[in-house]
Amino acid sequence: MSVGEARPHEAAALHVTGHALYTDDLVVRTRQVLHAHPVAAPHAHARVTRLDAAPAYGIPGVGRVLTAADVPGVNDSGTKHDEPLFPGEVMFHGQAVAWVLGETLESARLGAAAVVAEYEPLPSLVTIADAIAAESFQGARPTMVRGDVDAGLAASTRVFEGVTEFAGQEHFYLETHASLAHVDDDGQVFVQSSTQHPTETQEIVAHVLGLASHQVTVQCLRMGGGFGGKEMQPHGYAAVAALGATLTGRPVRVRLTRQQDMTMSGKRHGFHATWRVGFDDDGRLQALEATLTSEGGWSLDLSEPVLSRALCHVDNAYWIPNVHVQGRIARTHTTSQTAFRGFGGPQGMLVVEDVLGRCAPALGIAPEELRRRNFYVEGQATPYGQPVRHAERIDRAWQQVLDTSEFAVRRKDIDRHNAQNPHSKRGLAITPVKFGISFNFTSFNQAGALVHVYKDGSVLINHGGTEMGQGLHTKMLQVAATAFGLPIERVRLAPTRTDKVPNTSATAASSGADLNGAAVRDACLQILARLVPVRERLDAAATWEDVVRAAYLDRVQLWAAGFYRTEGLSWDATTMSGNPFKYFAYGVAAAEVEVDGFTGGYEVRRVDIVHDVGDSLSPLVDIGQIEGGFLQGVGWLTLEDLRWDSSDGPNRGRLATQAASTYKLPSLSELPADLRVTLLAHATEDGVVHGSKAVGEPPLMLAFSVREALRDAVGAFGPGGIPVELASPATPEAVWWAIERVRR
Ligand code: MTE
Ligand code: MOS
Numbered sequence: 001m002s003v004g005e006a007r008p009h010e011a012a013a014l015h016v017t018g019h020a021l022y023t024d025d026l027v028v029r030t031r032q033v034l035h036a037h038p039v040a041a042p043h044a045h046a047r048v049t050r051l052d053a054a055p056a057y058g059i060p061g062v063g064r065v066l067t068a069a070d071v072p073g074v075n076d077s078g079t080k081h082d083e084p085l086f087p088g089e090v091m092f093h094g095q096a097v098a099w100v101l102g103e104t105l106e107s108a109r110l111g112a113a114a115v116v117a118e119y120e121p122l123p124s125l126v127t128i129a130d131a132i133a134a135e136s137f138q139g140a141r142p143t144m145v146r147g148d149v150d151a152g153l154a155a156s157t158r159v160f161e162g163v164t165e166f167a168g169q170e171h172f173y174l175e176t177h178a179s180l181a182h183v184d185d186d187g188q189v190f191v192q193s194s195t196q197h198p199t200e201t202q203e204i205v206a207h208v209l210g211l212a213s214h215q216v217t218v219q220c221l222r223m224g225g226g227f228g229g230k231e232m233q234p235h236g237y238a239a240v241a242a243l244g245a246t247l248t249g250r251p252v253r254v255r256l257t258r259q260q261d262m263t264m265s266g267k268r269h270g271f272h273a274t275w276r277v278g279f280d281d282d283g284r285l286q287a288l289e290a291t292l293t294s295e296g297g298w299s300l301d302l303s304e305p306v307l308s309r310a311l312c313h314v315d316n317a318y319w320i321p322n323v324h325v326q327g328r329i330a331r332t333h334t335t336s337q338t339a340f341r342g343f344g345g346p347q348g349m350l351v352v353e354d355v356l357g358r359c360a361p362a363l364g365i366a367p368e369e370l371r372r373r374n375f376y377v378e379g380q381a382t383p384y385g386q387p388v389r390h391a392e393r394i395d396r397a398w399q400q401v402l403d404t405s406e407f408a409v410r411r412k413d414i415d416r417h418n419a420q421n422p423h424s425k426r427g428l429a430i431t432p433v434k435f436g437i438s439f440n441f442t443s444f445n446q447a448g449a450l451v452h453v454y455k456d457g458s459v460l461i462n463h464g465g466t467e468m469g470q471g472l473h474t475k476m477l478q479v480a481a482t483a484f485g486l487p488i489e490r491v492r493l494a495p496t497r498t499d500k501v502p503n504t505s506a507t508a509a510s511s512g513a514d515l516n517g518a519a520v521r522d523a524c525l526q527i528l529a530r531l532v533p534v535r536e537r538l539d540a541a542a543t544w545e546d547v548v549r550a551a552y553l554d555r556v557q558l559w560a561a562g563f564y565r566t567e568g569l570s571w572d573a574t575t576m577s578g579n580p581f582k583y584f585a586y587g588v589a590a591a592e593v594e595v596d597g598f599t600g601g602y603e604v605r606r607v608d609i610v611h612d613v614g615d616s617l618s619p620l621v622d623i624g625q626i627e628g629g630f631l632q633g634v635g636w637l638t639l640e641d642l643r644w645d646s647s648d649g650p651n652r653g654r655l656a657t658q659a660a661s662t663y664k665l666p667s668l669s670e671l672p673a674d675l676r677v678t679l680l681a682h683a684t685e686d687g688v689v690h691g692s693k694a695v696g697e698p699p700l701m702l703a704f705s706v707r708e709a710l711r712d713a714v715g716a717f718g719p720g721g722i723p724v725e726l727a728s729p730a731t732p733e734a735v736w737w738a739i740e741r742v743r744r
Pocket of ligand 2: 227228342507508697
C-alpha cells in the first residue's frame with residue numbers, strides 16, 4: 001500500500017545532487033539562445049517621455065530591443081487588464097519599460113543601459129499610510145457582516161479598540177522567475193516556465209502574441225519554490241520570452257537575477273487594520289468591527305481574492321456572534337502584491353490573534369484561557385455562514401499540545417526563570433489555526449489528469465498540478481500506485497504541460513493534492529473498470545502484466561483522462577457569504593522563547609505542533625510541509641523586514657532590501673532548538689482522496705505562537721498585567737522597543 005507510506009520526496013535525490021532540471025537549466029542544452037535584460041525605470045511613478053532603442057543596437061551582441069510597438073496582441077501581462085507589459089507610465093521603481101535581447105546576458109545588460117529612456121516624474125504613494133491618506137484604492141471593497149455589531153458592542157462589558165499594522169514578505173524562492181521560449185516550424189510557441197499556473201501563463205502569452213490558446217504550449221518542469229509568487233507573476237516574463245522568440249525566430253530566455261526578482265515581482269500584502277472589539281465579563285467575544293486595508297501595489301493582480309480570504313479568516317478559530325469587517329485595497333507605487341502561502345488567511349488571522357494577545361492582560365485572563373474560551377464548537381458557523389465542521393478538532397489538538405508540551409509545568413519553570421533573571425525573560429504561548437480549503441472562486445475547484453498504461457504494464461501519469469518542492473508529484477505517484485496495486489517504481493510522472501491536461505487551475509490554495517489526486521484516481525479507476533472483464537477471463541494467477549497484455553490484444557483502451565470537481569461549494573462575492581470551503585484544516589502550536597533585555601535579541605527554544613492533515617497521503621512530505629510552513633511564518637512575523645525608500649530623495653520608492661544581505665531570512669539557525677511535530681490522529685476526512693487533507697499553507701500560521709510567546713516574554717520585563725503592543729515583524733529591534741514601552 002503506497003498511500004500513507006512515509007516516502008522521501010520523489011525528486012529528493014535529484015535535488016540534493018544537482019541533477020534536477022529547472023527551467024533555466026535548459027538554456028545550456030539549447031542552441032542559439034538570446035538572453036533578455038530589462039530596461040528598469042528609476043522612478044516610483046513617472047511618464048515615459050522618450051524611449052530610443054537605437055543606441056542599444058550599437059552594442060556588440062545586441063539582437064533586438066522589445067518595446068510596446070512590437071506587441072501584436074494585447075499589451076498586458078495580467079488578467080485584469082491593468083498591467084501593461086511595456087508601460088507608458090511607470091508605476092513602481094524598477095519596472096521594466098523595455099527588454100533587450102543579446103547573444104549573452106552581458107551584452108543584453110549593456111544594451112539595456114544604452115537604451116535612452118527619459119521620464120517625467122509624477123507624485124508617488126509609497127506607503128500604505130500615504131495611500132489611505134490620499135484615498136487611493138483599487139478593486140472591490142467587500143464587507144462581511146453577521147448579526148448587529150453596534151448592538152454587540154453596546155452589550156459588551158469590555159470594549160477595546162486599536163490599530164494593527166504588519167508588513168508583507170518576499171517569497172525568496174531559491175529559483176527566481178525563469179522562462180525559455182521557442183517557436184516551431186508552424187509558428188506555434190512553446191514556453192518553458194517556472195509557473196504555478198501553466199494554463200494562465202499560456203493564456204497571457206497567447207493574448208500578448210495575438211494567438212489562440214492551441215498555438216501556445218506551456219510546460220513547467222518543476223519550480224525551485226513558488227510559495228504563491230509564481231501563481232500570477234510569471235506570465236509577463238513568459239510573454240517577453242515568447243514575444244522575443246516570435247520576433248527573432250530564436251529561443252529567448254528570461255531569467256531574473258535575485259535583485260531583479262526582488263525589485264520587480266510582487267510580495268505578500270502588508271496590511272493596516274483598525275478594530276473595535278467587545279467582550280462579556282467572562283472574556284467571550286461579542287462583536288468585532290474592523291477595517292482591513294491591504295497594500296496592493298500598483299495593480300490588482302490577486303489582491304481581490306487575497307483580501308476575500310483575509311476577511312474569511314479574521315475569525316480564525318473563534319466564535320464571534322456580531323461581525324462587521326470591511327476590506328479595501330490600497331493602490332501604491334510599489335510592486336504588485338500577490339499570492340503568498342496562506343493567501344490573505346495569515347493576514348486576517350493575525351488581526352484577531354493580535355486583538356486577543358493585546359486584550360488578555362486588560363481582561364485579566366491568561367491568553368491561552370482567553371483563546372480557548374472563544375473556540376468554535378460544533379454547530380456554530382463562520383461569519384460568512386459556513387458551519388465549522390469538526391470544530392472539536394481544535395480542542396482536541398489544543399489539549400494534546402498542552403499535554404505533550406507539559407505547558408503547565410513549563411509555565412511554572414518560566415515564571416521561576418523570569419523571577420531570577422532581570423535581563424533575560426522567557427515567554428510561552430499556544431495558538432490555534434483554522435484554515436479553509438478550496439479556492440473561494442468556485443470554478444477553480446476542478447482538475448484533470450491523463451493516465452497511460454503501456455503494453456508492458458508500466459504507467460505514466462500527467463496531471464494539472466505543478467511541483468514546487470511541496471511533494472505533490474510524490475503524492476500523485478502514491479495515489480496511482482495504490483489504485484493499480486503496483487510498486488511505485490512502475491509509475492512515472494511526466495512534467496506538467498498544457499497540451500497534456502488543459503484548462504487547469506493554479507496549483508494553489510493548498511488544494512493540489514485534493515484536486516489532482518482525485519482526478520488521477522478517477523483516471524485509474526476508469527482503466528481498472530475496463531480491465532475487470534479481462535481479468536475475469538484469465539486465471540487467478542494472472543499478473544498485472546498478463547492482464548494488461550491481454551487487454552491490449554482485446555483492443556481495450558489502456559489510458560484515460562480523469563476529472564474531478566469539488567461538490568457542495570458556493571460563494572457569493574457580493575454578499576461575502578456561502579460555503580466556499582470543502583473543509584477546514586486545523587492545527588495548534590505552543591512556542592517558548594527567550595528574550596535578551598539589553599538587545600531585544602531572542603531565541604526560539606522549543607515548539608510543539610499538532611496538525612491535522614486528515615489521513616496523511618505521505619507523512620514525510622506532510623511533516624516537511626508543516627516544518628517548512630511554520631518556519632516561513634516565523635520569518636514573516638519575526639525577521640523579514642521589507643523596506644522601501646519612502647524619503648523624498650532621488651531613490652523614493654526604491655526597494656531598499658534587495659538582497660539576502662539586507663533582507664533577513666530564517667535559516668537553520670532560526671529553527672527552534674527543539675521542534676516536535678505530530679500529525680493529529682483519527683482525522684479521516686470524508687469525500688477527499690484517501691481521507692487526506694491539504695497541508696501546504698495552514699502550518700504557516702502556526703507561527704503566531706512564536707509572536708505571542710515573544711509578547712509574553714516582553715510583558716515579563718514590566719510590572720505584568722499591561723497590554724503589550726508588538727510590531728510585526730517582531731525583529732529584535734521591535735522587541736527592544738516593546739520592552740522599553742512596558743518598562744515605562
Ligand atoms: N512547499 C515548497 N517546498 N515550496 C513551495 O513553493 N508553496 C506553498 C505550499 N508549500 C510551496 C510549498 C503554497 S503557497 C501552496 S498554495 C502549496 O504548497 C501548493 O501546493 P499544494 O496545493 O500541492 O499543497
Ligand atoms: Mo499558494 S499562496 O495558494 O500559491
